[in-house]
Amino acid sequence: MAPMTDIKPGFRDPVLDSQATFRAVLDAMARPGRLRTLALLEDPPAPLAPATAAVCLALVDQDTPLWIAPDLRSQAAETFMKFHCGCPIVDDRAKAAFAIASAAKLPSLGGFAIGDDAYPETSTTVIVQTVGLAAGDGLTLSGPGIEDTHRLAVSGLRSGVWREWMENGVLFPCGIDLILVDGATLAALPRTTTVTEA
Amino acid sequence: MADVIDHPSRTAAAETRAATGYNFAYLDEQTKRMIRRAILKGVAVPGYQVPFGSREMPLPYGWGTGGIQVTAAVIGPDDTLKVIDQGADDTTNAVNIRSFFAKTAGVATTEKTVEASVIQTRHRIPETPLSEDQILVYQVPIPEPLRWLEPRETETRKMHALEEYGAMHVSLYEDIAKYGRITKSYNYPVKVNGRYVMSPSPIPKFDNPKMDRMPALQLFGAGREKRIYAVPPYTRVKSLDFEDHPFTIETWDQCCALCGAGDSYLDEVVTDDKGGKMYVCSDSDYCEQRREAGHVGDGGDPAYAARNQIPAGDAPAGDEPAGDEPAGDKQ
Incomplete structure (x- = not known):
């Protein structure tokens, strides 16, 4: 356990900043691919991005096991989560309600919890730290929440992710949901979003 | 962006x-x-x-x-x-x-x-x-x-999981068989x-x-x-509907008595104990906005519309009476 002074600070106002973060995530999830930037957390624990830490502060607690990918699971990150969120940190990503992974080393999507047909909400929400998100270019998104189509460019992803995403979509109503993060900016892809590579 | x-x-x-x-x-x-x-x-x-x-x-x-x-x-x-x-x-x-x-x-x-x-x-x-x-x-x-077709939560959850909605269609069909139309309003x-x-x-x-x-x-x-x-x-x-019984919405013979709207959902309001009534917008803000914009209804007097020549296009043609507004418990 790291000394208390090493724990990075959480939200300045836990109540209102959680609300603002949730609304950003809700908006992102309701309108897949739309970018939202959260200027709420300046000093997240390395190697987590500000948006990753903010989403966890807003949504993760003792009821939601968290999985952190080995390449991101620093002492600072783990202490931060344990102290601020009070969440169990699990080694098996199939048991996680939330997961954090980097785009380059994103494990196979099939290994997360996908829920079951009777309770599809028990699937993992995976926060993916990318090296760049940009609207108006790249992938073509369609599905609920998108009027016609939406363009989103995601940088730094390992290859094969979108093929696995298609398989994830076939599982509906089961399947994982993604929150893509780039620094303080985030976008979300619920399981209903169809991704077409340009 | x-x-x-x-x-x-x-x-x-x-x-x-x-x-x-x-x-x-x-x-x-x-x-x-x-x-x-x-x-x-x-x-x-x-x-x-x-x-x-x-x-x-x-x-x-x-x-x-x-x-x-x-x-x-x-x-x-x-x-x-x-x-x-x-x-x-x-x-x-x-x-x-x-x-x-x-x-x-x-x-x-x-x-x-x-x-x-x-x-x-x-x-x-x-x-x-x-x-x-x-x-x-x-x-x-x-x-x-x-729920009205299957009281057990364990069963309805399974029905949703399996996308088993036959019972719902049967219940709508029974309406058509009995009344000639789907009566759910x-x-x-x-x-x-x-x-x-x-x-x-x-x-x-x-x-x-x-x-x-x-x-x-x-x-x-x-x-x-x-x-x-x-x-x-x-x-x-x-x-939900059937090819030969497509979904339709309620229509009224009247326009809103206050704002004259012919495109809004109307509530029946009883005005006296002699059978007097008028139909007004259920959406109070919509009615208010229209009245502020200068729209006027017939005040509940059908003859008024004829006298003041409210454009006929404003009034929907319909055969279904109003009045089957949501009841149910107060939620």
Whole structure:
């Protein structure tokens, strides 16, 4: 356990900043691919991005096991989560309600919890730290929440992710949901979003 | 392109907390997180009812506790809240819920549909089309559309999982066999994004078409039944029907007696004990806006319309009488 002074600070106002973060995530999830930037957390624990830490502060607690990918699971990150969120940190990503992974080393999507047909909400929400998100270019998104189509460019992803995403979509109503993060900016892809590579 | 979300305005919210002694928007933070997670999963699985740990609220189950909990989890200090009960802003349920959030969250409230960022509703969708910047929160008494056909939760859950909706179609067909038409006039079941059959809450079927590909996010909260569900923006919402018995909405022979609107949902208002009555917009804001814009109705006098030559195009042609407005319990 790291000394208390090493724990990075959480939200300045836990109540209102959680609300603002949730609304950003809700908006992102309701309108897949739309970018939202959260200027709420300046000093997240390395190697987590500000948006990753903010989403966890807003949504993760003792009821939601968290999985952190080995390449991101620093002492600072783990202490931060344990102290601020009070969440169990699990080694098996199939048991996680939330997961954090980097785009380059994103494990196979099939290994997360996908829920079951009777309770599809028990699937993992995976926060993916990318090296760049940009609207108006790249992938073509369609599905609920998108009027016609939406363009989103995601940088730094390992290859094969979108093929696995298609398989994830076939599982509906089961399947994982993604929150893509780039620094303080985030976008979300619920399981209903169809991704077409340009 | 990205809108930057900065620290929300704190002063009003902090003052409210200090004055009431309650957390912002009444609910504690852990409850809000739990509800927020349920809402996000609801958005990810459109039309699926996510179970949640519904709390005791300072009003009885059946008076909108589900809608209130969803609103409390969603609302922030920068929001403007509108609450309607059967379309009206000035009824007991609406007034109380509005003042509840004005007090516990310090949010601005409005009666104007266009000014609101969050609209909590009991049994209506506003006539004014909603925009992308708005969230519509429904109060839901019975979230399970299959409940009247199958009382066991274990079974209805299986039916949803297996997409087994034959019983629902049979029940609609039985209506046609008995009465020649589907008689369900409110809480008319819909299919969301081609997958889940969903209860639209007891809105009149008149409002069902508004749910289809609505630009606003629609959230549903059932407090007593402990369920949250959602319809994301621009999502297909289809009222169940048959090829030879297509879905139709209510129409009236009358226009609104106050504003002359021929395109809104009308309530029958009894005016005396001699059988006098008039039909007025159920959406009080819509009626108000029209009257402010100079539209005038016939005041309940059918001869008035003829005398003052209200354009015929304003009046819908229809054969179905009004008056089968949502009853059900007060939710």
